[in-house]
Amino acid sequence: MPQFISVSSDELFASSNDWDALIIISPDPLAVPFAAIRQALQQQAAIDKRIGQQLVLSVCDSAPGNRLLSAVVQIDAEYGDVSVYAEVAQQAIAQAQASGAKRPLLWVAANPLPQFAMALSVAALGCAQQLWLPLEAREAGHQVGISCIGLVDVPDNIAVQLTAIEAGRILARDLCATEPERMAPYAFVDYCMKSLVESDVDVSVLDDLDTLLADYPLLCAVGRASLQVERHQPRVLQLEYLPEDEVKHTLLLAGKGVIFDTGGASLKVGGGMSGMSRDKGGAAAIAGLMKTIGLLKPQGVRVVAQLGLVRNSIGSDAFVPDEIITSHAGTRVRIGNTDAEGRLVLADLLSHLRILASDAVNPQLFSVATLTSHAARAFGRHFATVPNSVALANLAPSFSHQANLQGEAATVSALSQEDFSIITDTTLAADVLSSMHLGSSMVTRGHQLAAAFIVSASGLNRHGAQSPTPLPFMHLDIAGAAIEGDPRYGKPNAIPLVTFWHYLQQLI
Template identity: 35%
Template sequence: MPSLPQIRLHSEYAQVAADSHDALVVVCTAFDAAALQSASAACWAAATAPYREVDREFGSSVVLVPAPAVGGGRLVLSPTGSLDDDTDDVRKVFDAVKRGVARAIEAGAQRPAVLLAPRLPAAGTVPDADYSRWVEVALLAALDASYVTLVVREHRQATAGANAVVEKLVSVDLVVDGAADTAELHGVAKRVAAIEAGRRLALDMGYGDPERMTPYNCAKTIEAAVAAVPGISYEEIKDLEVLKREYPLLYNSARASFSEERTWPCVVKLEYRSPEPAKVKEHLYLVGKGVTYDTGGISLKTGGAMRGMSRDKLGACGVAGFVLATGLVQEPGVNISCILALERNSIGPNSLLPDEVVLSRAGVRVLINDTDAEGRLVMTDPVAECRERILAARAAGTTTPAVICTVATLTGHVIRAYGLYGATVANGPARGAQYDKRLAVAGLAYGDPFENSVMRREDHQFVRGQTDREDVYQANSLPSTLTDRGHQYPAAFIIKAAGLDKNSAGAGAGQAIPFVHVDIAGSAEDAHAPGLGLSGITGSPVATFAGAFWTV
């Protein structure tokens, strides 16, 4: 794992040592008369005067000007634009900080100071915006601009030696103009450092191509990342006979990859235990889809649709990143049990075939209709295992609330429905406990908004077996984008095939188990691909889960 730039937080620019930074990035709502009259502007307002006199658009977009009075002589102005209009939210702060820091890096800066002085709207002014975590979001944006992918770091070290420069930034000084609570700023730095470390684990794995990040290599990467983190234990299952017995749907989905050991599937289990057991408020059971390459199997992807399928592991990447972040911050309020299902959905003589009926771990007969709908298959048996563990813990007297979450780049339908936003699909107990709304609220605060979808009776009817030969249909034979409710009904399949249908709201308080399916197919990658290259990766939902489940 790469080390983060050193993070220093301040309440005014005067606290930043002149020789500690080599650029000043100023983030304001707008660079107008009000901004130029602020106390913090005294050191740089004069430098901008000649530009403002000749360019009425000066300061409306990111710009760099020479300014001898600031560190490094580099002054970068990056406006957020309005923050109080109907559709504004904290992402405008993120975008402005990232653009500004990226411009400073382009100019040669390695130690920027970022002065935050936007005019935030009063709480509740914009119904669909939450600026309560705006400082965390700003710092995450600065760190996001500094990240260098694992494959680039390895290339630089391979070509320039072990001492090659692999990071863009050495340090970041974040100045929150007028901040009164220094202790809270230190708390921000602690949270953000942990979130960013988790996000970088997710990005390191996610950017890796299908040969660099085979299932086994993903496991090695995770193991190395969590090895020295207090409270986290690591286990991996590689034995094919064990996988066949414990995770039959994963095993059969991966059959065509058995021809070479380097592409074999595996299961990674991570356990995090709070350092203060008395403060534990809930137990999270997390399941991540880790399909390191998805050819579609025998239901082969065509028409160029295989492009980018090395990204079908981003659910597992995000879950692993969140567990790492939780361990680093030593969050006292949760315990976590995590299962990552890692496979390559290959094609070959031993491929799983449509028309097969496979018995799930829960003893449910699954009729395979489309081997390209492998994500729900690989996650279902881990969900069944989580269900078993929750019921066993309750039988032993545990009263700690528990929830199961699946995280996956599961469907193209969620992108058709919501664009570049993730979606939650929750069962009755989870909706009753508002787990889906918690994720939506946290995502809004951390700049990773989620939509809450509702599971309806049609979703369960769609997958319910209609003959005596099967209990549940895995999918239909059409792409999710051409299927009504194409991102909702897979949650119903997981519930039925994992045995969770016996733990619905109607089962009563002692038996009901909250379950939330989180589809990040839209939010895990950014909007634009550079040329013919693959698009960037966001690290979703690491920060959202931190906001939803951490108490620190």
Template identity: 40%
Template sequence: MGGDKSLVVHGVAVRAVSEINSADYDALVLVTAPGVAPPQALEDFVAAARLVDASLDKNAAVLACPRVSGGRLVLAPTGPLTAYDDVRSVGEAALAGVRRAAAAGAVRPALALQPHPTWPNAELVALLGALEALYVPLQIRESFPAQAHGLRALGVYGEGVRVPLDELLRDAAALELSRGVARDIGGADPERMAPGAVARYVQELFAGTSVKVRVLDDAAAIEKNYPLMAAVNRAAATVDRHRGCVIYLEYVPESYERTVMLVGKGVTYDTGGCDIKAGGVMAGMSRDKCGAAAVAGFLRACDLLRPALKVVAALGMVRNSVGEQAYVADELLRSRRGLAVRVGNTDAEGRMVMGDLLAEMAERAAGERAPHLYTVATLTGHAVRAYGEGYTAAVDNHAARGHASALQAAGAALADMLEVSTLRREDLAAHRGRVAGDHVHQADNAASSAMPRGHQAPAAFLLLVAGLEAGALAYTHLDVAGSAGCLPAPPTAAPLLALAAHYGLVRSKRDA
């Protein structure tokens, strides 16, 4: 925060303002919702406008209004709300409102924040939605800057907000900058964010910060320590820029009582391998690195917000390519823990990338304080089929049971939605060895969306490979295939906000 108490988010100055008609801004964005009165100075104006145009409660509009900055009032309605709606409606309206202001020619809009009677964190969610409008994709910034939006500043006005405005700004700015990291990594194309490029981006991002970075890109060391990942990497490793790596991140505050241990799936492009994705379904597979991207973003949030929480992460960055060195179905591999793993489908590479990394985290957990292990991955089409777009599937092991529900509640408060799934005996049975001498069956040779329990069972594979089916180590698998953002939609950084809310990074958050 500078001397003028402004922040810079994605190159745009963000600052609190004390009036709705500040001369420093050229439009005012007002999110409207049923049961929420506009700021007092605008109540009669908005009421009169609604008498003229009933659609103002459904569609964003720009009205000439001499009472606000720039004489432009942008009404951004949530639309009608029912008992089944949630705080996402507020964030979506704020995002649409800032974009509408920009389309109208505003370059310095202000946003009016108001509390909502149903959603205690509506102000923070609205601010996050507005800040999202400031983000410009990495490759547009680098190669096509003329196509970027022209916004130069964002003012934030609060009337009746339940927490100090400077706290809201601080938290929202940090979270949006962190989501920007996840969007940069997850949204860039397979060449701009090939494994080594991701490593360089992360090293530059965290240079001189509280987060330590280490990169392992030696093929022999990966083969020795993470043989399942090494199998996926074999075909890609023949092309230098596609060669896989592991990125280790660690944030350790002076005082902490809990440890979060995260493994992120970072498949920079997924062809399906020898079980190739045919029929036009390969497009969009550059987003298969969004799990690792979200984990990197969460570490950025830890650096900016400094929670009393130790965080250890491993990002498995690899490309699932096709070639003469590619791994194939029927191969029998020896895992880090010495298990015989039979490959059934090379398009089930995500669990292979994460399995040995998770096993290593389980080994390390014995020396950590109150550890909780996670895998975060765009893992299965079944998660999308089961819950739809916009929802993360959360699966606890026996020792973590109940944690997914707590994470679901934390995410819902900040519009980062999760659904809770349960591991059953059938899931473990589906991945026990089927050939004499095999310990683990990797996958059936069919799409997960066509399989019963197609997103729960892969969590069981990870459980078995890492040795987490027994004992007291808490583990939660987060399948973000439905929530991470599929092309052409932008990456979302899910489940970054849910993790941040659950682990106390958001100091301005109000519990529902």
């Protein structure tokens, strides 16, 4: 993986340095503070009107390796967001790599507007996003040409933090993007364990089928048709980070790790099954976050994650609509559509985390999932943050604000009484409906209904704002945000890993 290294601007023009390109990202590259570079750009601008208007690779005697890439970032002060820096950085690093650079420097002009405060970090991580290659490609011998990126006039601790964040994002991308046999439930677990071996994260695996069937009944219903195939059998992976000092906050995270989603008996048709190996993006992002946390070792916060790894297969033993299954929390669930399987997995995970929260210090619970096409239709590349009543006033706006600062755009989506009314089973044979019979994108308030179900089926409805034991909970639906480009084969981006890290920092 490319390493981020702090570099003083004094080193830019040192004859002894071994950097071989300089990337400038600015609304006005011609105003760069380095006199020799500024003069070279001004001279070229006299004969090349692209300078200061778009990304240009120039031969420049003053730049390391004689390569100068000047990139223009277009700023919309009213509605723009910092993700434009990532987009420009991706284009620039691609050009640098194509030119043969192996050790480029990156300089990003400071932006005084508050929504662009994290421009440098977003640009740096944008470079890394562009350079990542799929695990299968690396195993086939393909390599990234760039070995490290120098960050000009950036403190050492920021470079170290960005390197650890990117290490987590690489793990998350590998887990999410790798094909479903290469990353079957047991292989997902093994890959995590090997990646986390040198970090301060405790790993435990629940793979005993009798225990899983008893303690995770909804999750096992999703995987019922896969139980006969040993490599497809479900797993629950628990990852825990415990700080060395006093615990002041506890984050409890549930991740949807559906290794492959056929839709089950409610079969995905019309090509809708293609790309469904990416339905483990929520679990993958949390696993990556745990790696970053284990490397950086933050103080004051305990983090516990449960990842539900299961394959929603089709077969003679598949669960079907109309079945009534009792969740771990004791809620009787009528299955409405077996393609709404992720919420079932999350409900059982959160029920266990809810119990852990009972004696935890300042607990906050989250679920992360590529859950509904409705969220993707409603918010596009933004992910939905759906808080319960306890999290609505403070946690939700704080977390979503942090997401937008980090270029992982989020939109707060509130629950209403209507959502809980719609999922109530009025026959009295069951307590709640898992979903409507139609796909979520065809249902009004589709992603809110999913979140309401998760709250109800996990037992978190007993811990609302008016209860004696309120628990803040927020569901994150990353369905439209988790993949860049082609939703089937584009690059995963590990959203919301970066947001979680900075939110955690804000807590402590």
